[in-house]
Amino acid sequence: MNTNLKISNVTKKYPGCVANDNVSLEFNSGKIYALLGENGAGKSTLVKILSGVIIPDEGKIYLNENNLKLNSPLDAKKNDIGMVFQHFNLFETLSVFENLIIDSDEQREVLTEKINTIMRKYNFSIDLNIPVLNLSAGQKQKVEIIRCLIRNPKVLIMDEPTSVLTEQETSELFLSLKKFSEEGILIIYITHKLKEVMELCDEVAVMRRGKLVSVSEIKNENIESLANKMVGQNLKTIKKKKEKTSSDQLINITNLNFISEDPFETNLSDINFSVNRGECLGIAGISGNGQSELFQVLSGEIISDKNSIEFNKNYIGDLNPQERREYLMAFSPEDRLEQAAIPQMAIFENVALNNFKSSNFFNNGLINENKIKEHSKKIISDFNVNTNNIELKSQFLSGGNLQKLIIGRELITSPDLLICFNPTWGLDVGAINYIHETLIKINEQNKSIILISTDTDELLKLSDKISVIHKGKLSKIMDAEEVTSEKLGILMGGGN
Amino acid sequence: MIIDVNFVGLIIASIMASAVPLILASCGELITERSGVLNLGVEGMMIIGAISGFALMTVTGSLIIAVFGAMLAGVLISTIFAFLTQTLITNHVATGLALTIFGIGISAMIGKNFVGIPGKEFPVIFESLKDTIPLLSPILFGHSIVFYFAFALPFITSYFLKKTKIGLIVRAVGDSPEAASNQGINVKLVRYSCILYGGAMCGLAGAYLSMIYTPQWIENMTGGRGWIALALVVFSTWNPIKILIGAMIFGGLTIIQFHMQAIGVRIPVQFLTALPYIVTIIVLVVISRDSRKIRLSTPSSLGKSFYKDN
Numbered sequence: 090m091n092t093n094l095k096i097s098n099v100t101k102k103y104p105g106c107v108a109n110d111n112v113s114l115e116f117n118s119g120k121i122y123a124l125l126g127e128n129g130a131g132k133s134t135l136v137k138i139l140s141g142v143i144i145p146d147e148g149k150i151y152l153n154e155n156n157l158k159l160n161s162p163l164d165a166k167k168n169d170i171g172m173v174f175q176h177f178n179l180f181e182t183l184s185v186f187e188n189l190i191i192d193s194d195e196q197r198e199v200l201t202e203k204i205n206t207i208m209r210k211y212n213f214s215i216d217l218n219i220p221v222l223n224l225s226a227g228q229k230q231k232v233e234i235i236r237c238l239i240r241n242p243k244v245l246i247m248d249e250p251t252s253v254l255t256e257q258e259t260s261e262l263f264l265s266l267k268k269f270s271e272e273g274i275l276i277i278y279i280t281h282k283l284k285e286v287m288e289l290c291d292e293v294a295v296m297r298r299g300k301l302v303s304v305s306e307i308k309n310e311n312i313e314s315l316a317n318k319m320v321g322q323n324l325k326t327i328k329k330k331k332e333k334t335s336s337d338q339l340i341n342i343t344n345l346n347f348i349s350e351d352p353f354e355t356n357l358s359d360i361n362f363s364v365n366r367g368e369c370l371g372i373a374g375i376s377g378n379g380q381s382e383l384f385q386v387l388s389g390e391i392i393s394d395k396n397s398i399e400f401n402k403n404y405i406g407d408l409n410p411q412e413r414r415e416y417l418m419a420f421s422p423e424d425r426l427e428q429a430a431i432p433q434m435a436i437f438e439n440v441a442l443n444n445f446k447s448s449n450f451f452n453n454g455l456i457n458e459n460k461i462k463e464h465s466k467k468i469i470s471d472f473n474v475n476t477n478n479i480e481l482k483s484q485f486l487s488g489g490n491l492q493k494l495i496i497g498r499e500l501i502t503s504p505d506l507l508i509c510f511n512p513t514w515g516l517d518v519g520a521i522n523y524i525h526e527t528l529i530k531i532n533e534q535n536k537s538i539i540l541i542s543t544d545t546d547e548l549l550k551l552s553d554k555i556s557v558i559h560k561g562k563l564s565k566i567m568d569a570e571e572v573t574s575e576k577l578g579i580l581m582g583g584g585n
Numbered sequence: 586m587i588i589d590v591n592f593v594g595l596i597i598a599s600i601m602a603s604a605v606p607l608i609l610a611s612c613g614e615l616i617t618e619r620s621g622v623l624n625l626g627v628e629g630m631m632i633i634g635a636i637s638g639f640a641l642m643t644v645t646g647s648l649i650i651a652v653f654g655a656m657l658a659g660v661l662i663s664t665i666f667a668f669l670t671q672t673l674i675t676n677h678v679a680t681g682l683a684l685t686i687f688g689i690g691i692s693a694m695i696g697k698n699f700v701g702i703p704g705k706e707f708p709v710i711f712e713s714l715k716d717t718i719p720l721l722s723p724i725l726f727g728h729s730i731v732f733y734f735a736f737a738l739p740f741i742t743s744y745f746l747k748k749t750k751i752g753l754i755v756r757a758v759g760d761s762p763e764a765a766s767n768q769g770i771n772v773k774l775v776r777y778s779c780i781l782y783g784g785a786m787c788g789l790a791g792a793y794l795s796m797i798y799t800p801q802w803i804e805n806m807t808g809g810r811g812w813i814a815l816a817l818v819v820f821s822t823w824n825p826i827k828i829l830i831g832a833m834i835f836g837g838l839t840i841i842q843f844h845m846q847a848i849g850v851r852i853p854v855q856f857l858t859a860l861p862y863i864v865t866i867i868v869l870v871v872i873s874r875d876s877r878k879i880r881l882s883t884p885s886s887l888g889k890s891f892y893k894d895n
Contacts, residue, residue: 164769181885192769
């Protein structure tokens with residue numbers, strides 16, 4: 090039977106932003122639909138409305154011409170709409186079987202039979218008796234999918250399903266989704282990954298800042314056209330002007346060693362390098378080869394021998410991050426919500442954490458809130474953070490906005506050196522572009538960057554010199570012009 | 586020295602009797618905590634149950650009204666807790682502590698008129714079988730109905746949690762209220778029910794103390810049993826059968842140390858009095874050491890408020 094799902098004039102507002110602005114869309118079964126948009130474009134809000142988790146302020150949903158009242162997830166389920174959440178919606182300590190049967194009123198035997206049929210049909214193999222916390226991300230997702238399939242859904246919504254999957258698991262998922270679609274299930278696939286849209290979907294709807302901007306067939310699109318629609322402007326291909334950089338040395342690392350007591354950390358041995366003013370040194374490597382330790386040693390989270398780090402003619406190896414900041418170093422750690430910002434604190438409070446003596450954020454132990462807020466507003470406008478509410482908790486910022494805030498916080502004092510670790514990890518194209526432009530600008534102002542990254546393309550695009558870290562050792566430093574990604578690949582694997 | 590087997594039987598029976606209020610309160614609190622709610626008001630709910638049961642018995646003369654009235658009193662006072670923590674989203678710990686202080690205070694106030702009044706005899710069942718089997722008879726027969734219920738309760742609780750749909754929902758809510766809510770489970774309703782059930786069991790435990798175990802009203806007569814019940818729940822790693830074991834050890838050591846004090850064993854009294862607490866916790870920790878099982882039976886959301894925002 091044909092399924093027709095219609096979203097009509099849906100609006101959902103939150104304080105400070107309109108998550109969905111008068112969105113209307115129509116879907117028909119037999120096709121796989123992509124809902125594409127940057128982080129924070131409103132696609133997750135839209136599908137949460139479809140699954141009854143969020144109630145819209147205005148608008149109607151029709152399934153086969155019936156107006157649905159979706160006031161709770163239960164309503165969505167009753168109306169045959171199934172959803173697989175981005176952050177799994179499973180009970181970790183319950184067994185797989187218990188997770189599968191919890192929302193069903195049917196007999197245990199009937200359910201067991203159904204589950205076994207589904208698993209056989211789609212080639213899923215999962216032990217039903219083990220607790221969910223012992224499963225891999227891919228297996229957890231299969232449990233979620235089975236849970237939807239038990240109810241014979243007409244509509245299946247997948248919210249950024251591949252963000253936690255390996256490549257192998259992703260292609261398995263795509264096979265299953267195509268099979269479901271052939272069997273008449275209407276599939277809505279939410280993502281910001283363009284490649285996946287091209288590979289899997291038949292039609293694509295693009296959202297930007299809460300608005301629907303286009304609906305089109307995949308065969309009329311390509312990656313560039315979709316990227317431009319998603320970001321809303323023609324994406325410039327950024328290229329760094331490679332100039333002859335100065336020979337004025339800014340930071341010099343000599344014989345830096347770090348031996349860890351934690352068996353899961355990597356020891357650093359004999360690190361030597363220097364960075365000149367206006368230069369970007371890229372450090373490539375497969376993650377887990379000592380990047381995190383190197384970042385911590387450079388930022389002062391791990392203190393080392395005083396003489397091992399010379400910065401601006403001062404020996405600073407024994408200083409902590411705050412003291413190093415006073416010497417005009419700045420840091421952007423890898424994990425935005427764990428290391429760089431405190432998720433439960435407001436934007437301006439997070440800004441205040443970067444407390445320079447010169448910034449006068451505190452007077453005699455009291456917080457100078459006006460000063461901090463003024464400073465935060467400047468960061469938000471200078472660095473294009475998409476919010477006007479500096480009292481918003483930082484956890485509610487999208488990854489891209491949070492990264493802009495963090496980089497902005499570091500750069501607003503115009504430091505001489507920025508050390509960043511995977512600055513564009515998990516971001517969408519628009520945000521990546523913005524961060525890259527910002528980093529190039531820093532170099533143009535004759536400031537330096539140490540860029541530790543696992544993204545080779547990013548390194549080749551931004552660096553003047555490149556080195557590779559492998560098992561805690563740095564390779565010799567190469568001129569970025571002479572390096573190819575093949576060569577980096579060999580070095581990253583430990584070859585010569 | 587000849588040891589009378591029936592005397593041994595009587596000692597075991599008295600140990601079991603002293604374990605009854607602990608089992609009742611712990612099994613009630615276990616259900617509450619399994620749904621993710623930490624109610625530290627067990628002591629307060631027990632003492633409210635104790636005074637309500639005793640007062641109703643004295644005033645109405647009906648044991649049935651008294652027992653159910655005590656349970657209802659437990660339900661009522663736990664409703665306050667439920668309303669505060671679930672509807673007004675107050676902190677579980679602070680609210681629970683306040684509940685205990687409130688319970689102790691109000692029970693003392695009501696109880697003023699009931700001090701020194703003798704209690705009634707509570708009927709026992711299987712009295713006639715008391716002399717049939719040596720050793721076992723005094724253990725098995727001649728107890729109140731509440732006694733039998735208490736020893737069945739851990740098994741019923743275990744079955745309820747593992748085998749029934751509602752038990753599964755309770756565990757699911759305790760594991761992740763967000764996920765449960767997304768599955769269409771009414772988290773508040775589940776948590777309210779579990780809190781009220783816990784209140785009823787604590788009320789019954791209190792009534793057992795003031796009507797059956799020592800049939801009289803003494804101010805503060807629960808004497809910290811509510812706190813022991815709470816500790817039993819945690820140290821048994823939310824396992825009803827281990828609660829039974831812990832309550833028996835605690836009851837046993839309490840009785841035995843009384844006897845040791847009476848005989849005049851030359852160990853400091855303070856040490857003897859502390860013994861049941863220390864040993865119970867050590868034993869429970871040792872038998873619940875499997876960290877994987879702990880992870881699986883600990884309600885992940887314990888003590889955390891759940892609020893749904895749309």
